[in-house]
Amino acid sequence: MVDVNVKEILLECEAFLQGHFLLSSGKHSNGYVQCAKLLQWPDRAEKVLSVVKDQVKDLGIETVIGPAMGGIVVSYELGRQLGVKSIFTERENDVMTLRRGFTVKENEKVLITEDVVTTGKSSLETIEALKEYGVEVVGIACIANRSGKDNLNGYKIYPAISLDIDTYESDNCPLCKENIELVKPGSRKKF
Template sequence: MLKDRLKSLILERSLKIADEPIFRLSSGKQSRYYIDLKQITLDPQGAYLVGKLMYEAIKPLSPDGAGGMTLGADPIAYSVAFVSYMDGNPIKPFVVRKEKKGHGLGRQVEGLLKPGEKVVVLEDVVTTANSSLKAVKACREEGLEVLGVFAIVDREEGGKENVNREGLELYSLFKLSELL
C-alpha cells in the first residue's frame, strides 16, 4: 500500500526524536520532534508517493490548482501536477512567494491560474498553520477560491483549529501521533 510505503520512508528518513525539546520550529516553538519532509519530497520515490497520495486526497474537490508557500509546498505541487496529468485530470501547480515581488508584475502567487479558479493549499508539515494561512490569504487576494489545506503531516499543535477558524478544513495524510 502506498501510504504504508510513505510512512516507512518518513520514519526512516524524516522524523527526528530527541529526549528534550531541542528542535526550533518555524513557529518559534521548541519541540522534541522534527520532521524534515524535504528528505521525502525531493526524492524520486518519495515525490511519486506524495504526489499520488495527495492527488487522491484532493481529487474529490476538483481543484484547478494546488500549491502553497515556497519551499515546502513546491515539490508537492509539482508531484501532484504530474500525477494528475498522467491521470487525465491536470491540476495546475502554483507557488506562493513569502512576499510580493518588488518588480515586474509584483505577484505573490505564481502560476497559470485566473481569478475565480478553485485551489487547494499544500503544506509539508503543519504546526500552527501560520504559513498555510499566509498562502490562503495570498490566494484569496488574487481572487482564487480556496477549497482547503492539505498537509503531509499535521503535528496536532493547533493548526487544524487555526485553519477551521478561516472557514476551511485541514486534511493530512498523517498525524504526528500516527508516526510515533
C-alpha cells in the same frame, strides 16, 4: 487505492527526527519531520503524496499552490498527480505573494500545499495573498499534519499522515530545562 505506510517511508528516509527542535513558529518540539529528506526521493514522494491525491481528487481542483519553501515540491508533485497547474507563493518584503508571472482567476478552485502543517502560518499567509484574486480555496494539503486539528480557520486539512508530536512554548520547554541541544532544522529565518 494503494495501501501506503507513510510513517514507515518517513523513517526509511530519515525524515522523522527526534530531539529538541526550534520550529519556524518559535515554539520548541521533541520531534520534527524534515520532509526534504523524503522529497529527495521522487518515487517515495509520489507514494506518500498519492495518499493526499486520493483524498482531494474529487474536489475539482484547478491549481495547486505551495508556499515557498516547503510547499513548492509538494505542490509540484500533487499537481503532477492531479494533472493540474502547480505554482507557488514566496515572501517579498516579508509578505507572501504571487510572483514570477504566476496568475490565478476569480472563482478558480485552488488547493494550498505544505510539507508540514504545525501552526499553519505559511498556508494562512498564502490564503491571505490569494484573497485579492477571488479564488476558492478548497483546503490545505500536506505530507504531515502535526497541528492536532483537522481544519485550519475553516479550511480542511488533507494530510498523508497526522502526527502527535509535543510542542512547547520556548519559555516553558522541558527539553530546555534538561539542557538538550536545540536544533533549528527549518527554512524560515524569522518566526
